[in-house]
Amino acid sequence: SDVMFVVGQEQQKVFAHRCVLACRCQAFRGMLSQAPVGSQDSSSSIPPQGPFILGNVQPEVFLAVIEFLYTNSVTLNSHIALEVLTSSVEYGLQDLCKLCVKFIKDTLSVEQVCEALQAAVTYGQVDLQQHCLAFIEGCTAAVVRTQGFRELSDMVLARVLRSDRLAVDELDLVQAVREWAHVSSAVLERPVPEVAALPVRELRLPLLAPSELVTLESYNQQDLLIPVENIAAAWRAHALRKGSGVPSRLCRPRRGTRPRDHHRHLEPHTK
DSSP, X not given: XXXXXXXXXXXXXXEEOHHHHHHHOHHHHHHHTSOOOSOOSOGGGSOTTOOEEETTSOHHHXXXXXHHHHHSOOOOOTTTHHHHHHHHHHTTOHHHHHHHHHHHHHTOOXXXXXXXXXXXXXTTOHHHHHHHHHHHHHSHHHHTTSHHHHTOOHHHHHHHHTOSOOSSOHHXXXXXXXXXXXXXXXXXXXXXXXXXXXXXXXXXXGGSOHHHHHHHHHHHHHXXXXXXXXXXXHHHHHHHTSOTTSOGGGGSOOTTOOOOTTHHHHHHHHO
């Protein structure tokens, strides 16, 4: 080898060949054409093989990238696949990106699907986005209880909530969004109503029964998760027996919505 990398917090040494990395990857070509970093000594004291310091990458992830550069194949597992996908995007390795997406789709699980969806949106992987959304629609009740669901961005959560095919009742969705909002509020150090503004617009409150809306108002007084006007619009739908003034999508039952007596009054509005 003629180049060395010091990778991750473990400072694991990884050796490679400049000609292979530069030939296979433009990002490495640019990196290797510059003076090695990681030493404060004079340039004359720096060994010709580096080292190049990559402190923010897990060694296992970096080794997977190196494996791909040498062999055009990669050994993945569920613990590193998403991070290898991230590295493939950062290094501009489209073929590695495709291998990661295929592996993620083939091994998707309830616990990991939200993290995979977030990554798919972040890196513009449309096919993976669609696959993850279909997976979530198939087992929504289990997915909304995962840690990954609570770590979704507001934009991605809102995208999930727009689906008519979620297999969960609306009351359970409201509670899941409330738990998500409290976690996001603590992490981002912003008020609950502020962090939840985008996803809350997708909650279909007119589907809830009057007794459920009463309970919802009680909880809402504590955290102000839902704007008062949204709850008022749901009450108005009950009073007028139609979804007057409410976007039609918010009156449309999802696949997992439990039937309520008043839903028959909303049906003409949803057609």
